[in-house]
Amino acid sequence: MSDAKDKWLRQEQAVRATQMAFDLSSEVQKSIKKQAIDQELTPSDMIRKILGLDVKSKKTRQRLSFNLNDDEIAQLASRFEVAVDDKRAVKQQVADLLIEHTKKTK
Secondary structure (H helix, E strand, C coil), rough: CHHHHHHHHHHHHHHCCCCCCCCCHHHHHHHHHHHHCCCCHHHHHHHHHHCCCCCCCCCCCCCCCCCCCCHHHHHHHHHHHCCCCCCCCHHHHHHHHHHHHHHHCC
């Protein structure tokens, strides 16, 4: 029962946390984001590290994501010559394209 109470107390503290957002120059933001990526941290954790605060989360696997509407998925399916309803195949083709793009820009 004590574990459940401890968990509830931690959740309550998290709810009370204050989020801070900063309007910094794009140069400063890029620098912090690049440092975070290089150290496999989130930008939030990188800021905590810079401030000398505890970084509680484990290193993260950075993910890239973006949104596609149905028309864009159909457009990409056509481009990659895969079935429109096979989103997994479209996703794999996009991943392959991004990998190739990265190899070319190194």
